[in-house]
Amino acid sequence: MAVSNVNSNTGTNATGNSLAASSAEELSNRFLTMLTAQMRNQDPLNPLDNAELTSQLAQISTVTGISQLNTTMQWLGYSMGSLQATQAASLIGRKVMLSGDGLTLADGKAEGGYVLSIPVESAELVVKDADGVEVARKKLTDVEAGVHTFTWDGKNAKGDTLPDGDYKFEVQVGEGTKVGAAPPLSVTQITSVRPSSGSTTVVDAKGNLVNLSDVYQVW
Template identity: 90%
Template structure:
């Protein structure tokens, strides 16, 4: 659906380009008509000053250039929108990492991620249930700067398998004597694309509307 909507804007692009070209040509013709009349009716004893004529020519050149620039920018906007929609359509059915602390446990497996802006000395995954109670904790090996993914086997600290469902998590990091939390990333699957006048968004399996700029990783 997204592709057909985008392709359908081709006629609009052509109309916009034609309108912009017509406007620029109309401005030029109007100026030349006025300039010809002005020169024809000028006082022979006080002819049109060369500097004034040059100034008027520069003005019409600027106006025409701005009109053409606006047309070009409009065309680029349509082109970028089409490209963005095409990229979004390619995400359907694929997993992505987005900002969020949700962790979905299904068949004894859950996936998530986190972002480190700088290297740290330690990182630890802390999983909590719907009531906010900690149910699992384990060390993470990826401590370098960048986007990292992890998998959780759904087991608590005693090795017991927890029921499938929705959990929350955080990644606690340590650097020297400082302790903090890394931005969490939730994993979801893209189910559809939703084009709009401003930008193109995608919808994940939970019905959340996601901007393409919020996608950290795709696989």
């Protein structure tokens, strides 16, 4: 499973962090050695100025601090990526609802959803086949603002059961004399996780990549 790819990076990150720490420590030690030699060999009649000494010590602190900050940021980035991948792995086998107008009919049942930003007077599901031809309509009762779900029994206007497969849909809404369309939400099942450097995506049963930020609901 793809989550193992995240775990396999542990050795690489640990090595990188170790090298960064070693490099910072080595640089700091060199700086201190040079400063010590400078103080030993200074002219007793013209000793090292306190302001200059403070400045050089501050440089050591800055170099070490920046390296530690970089190491910390790398660790945080790795930890966040691992956490996100772990959370995404919990979605495997579950259904999610995300932006899209796909509607899959299986065993005489299809699920979908829609978003209403404001209450409307009416809402109606319109189902179309692969050619864009309308094959069914259904009145929807959820007309308040929010995210809503629906089920379709796969039957057309004549009551005939249509074959299982992929369809498209839209939700037409009405408010007075105005007619519009609500943003559609498609339901799919997650089968695997695919972590990457930028973000973690999941893969559905059809092999489509799903960005976690596009998911509205999980069940």
